[in-house]
Amino acid sequence: MKKVIIAGGGIGGLVAALVLHRIGVPCLVLEQVHTLKPLGVGINLQPNAVRELFDLDIGPEALDRVGLPVREWALVGLNGREIHAEPRGTHAGYNWPQYAVHRGRFHMLLRDALIRRAGPDILRTGCKVTGYRKDSDGGVTVLGDGPDGPFAEPATLLIGAEGIHSAIRAQMHPDQPPIHWGGALMWRGVTRARPIRTGSSFVGLGTHRHRMVIYPISQPDADGLADINWIAELTLEDTRGWEKSGWFRPVEIDSFAHHFAQFRYDWLDVPALLASAEIAYENPMIDRDPVPTWVDGPVALMGDAAHAMYPTGSNGASQAVIDAVALGRHFLAHGLTPAALAAYDAELCGPVSQLVLRNRGAGPFGLLDLVDERCRGQFTHIDEVIPPEERRAFMADYKRAAGFAIETLNAAPRSLPQGATLPATPG
Helix, strand or coil: CCEEEEECCCHHHHHHHHHHHHCCCCEEEEECCCCCCCCCCEEEECHHHHHHHHHCCCCHHHHCCCEEECCEEEEECCCCCEEEEEECHHHHCCCCCCEEEEHHHHHHHHHHHHHHHHCHHHEEECCEEEEEEECCCCCEEEEEEECCEEEEEEEEEEEECCCCCCHHHHHHCCCCCCCEEEEEEEEEEEEEECCCCCCCEEEEEEECCEEEEEEECCCCCCCCCEEEEEEEEEECCCCCCHHHCCCCEEECHHHCHHHHCCCECCCCEHHHHHHCCCCEEEEEEEECCCCCCCEECCEEECCHHHHCCCHHHCCHHHHHHHHHHHHHHHHHHHCCCHHHHHHHHHHHHHHHHHHHHHHHCCHHHHHHHHHHHHHCCCCCCHHHCCCHHHHHHHHHHHHHHHCCCHHHHHHCCCCCCCCCCCCCCCC
16 A cells, blocks of 8 residues: 655654544655654744644643743843743643743654554654655655665655755755855753743843843753753854854854853853853754745645744744644545645645745844844833834734734634544555
């Protein structure tokens, strides 16, 4: 029997496999690495994604093992004064929490859940998908390299979830521009320390071109200490030479900490936070220009393969979850057909492409730009710079664009009806 093949065993690919298993569709995940490992640091899961995870029976008990609910989202100026703060998740009235999680531990949680439910044969590692061939019967042959050499695997449909360097996307859009980098560098790390503000606050500090993002990704221990995820960001004026230095690499804290030496306040000491981390990873803030379609007949893109975006909105992983569930919903409506993929593309490609560009333009951190434009970051009373109504409207507009406006989300029906299944078509 032909299966739906998912290229890529990252967060999006594993959630897609969980969705297909839930609705009774045989599938196979092909992942190029030989062993999945808990890589990365912190990410946020917005309420629209958490809703879908809960419906897939990945609930609070599981998510609390890899992170914690977010209570607050806050922006603070370089002077240490608050620009905007608002509750998040259930504290804001959503029916679902927002979660800050350790990316690697969350990834392993998904892997373990998939294998437990569907068996180990659903995930085949050491298999790099290099392309595809559309077949005369309407299916697709998946091409790649595996442990035993090249392979050609027949499939009903192919889902490309292999990330920003997707070979499937490159074949679908051979003239796509190269990866886009606007000159911003990020240094990521985790420090064991006391959480700030509410104890579970997501804090953006500084300016759009020079800032810190700080939030806990574990519950505090008996001594009040938690794993604090931090991202130090700096936009370079001169990027010459950086493109040859290597990306996503471990670096010494001292190589960048001096850029953030002035981020010291009575409520937060950023230099001490950085100095207490064991290691940091340097990488660029990159994305890809949107493409006009994510679909080529029986082949579809999802996750970063479809819409790699700046992390300014904290919704890259969330959108991958939304993609996976949308695919399942359209399979239930249209069967395992190119028509289902076309409906998925029609629903999401345009709006999410606009979100990619919005995040490239600073996303919700655009409030920091407004402060810089209006007072060069120096203020005593923020209401005199950006009135509360303007701040609230700015954030509400972003939430609508990102798909987690509270009234719409709380009123929406389940994406996958309880117990709905679609038997796979024999091939």
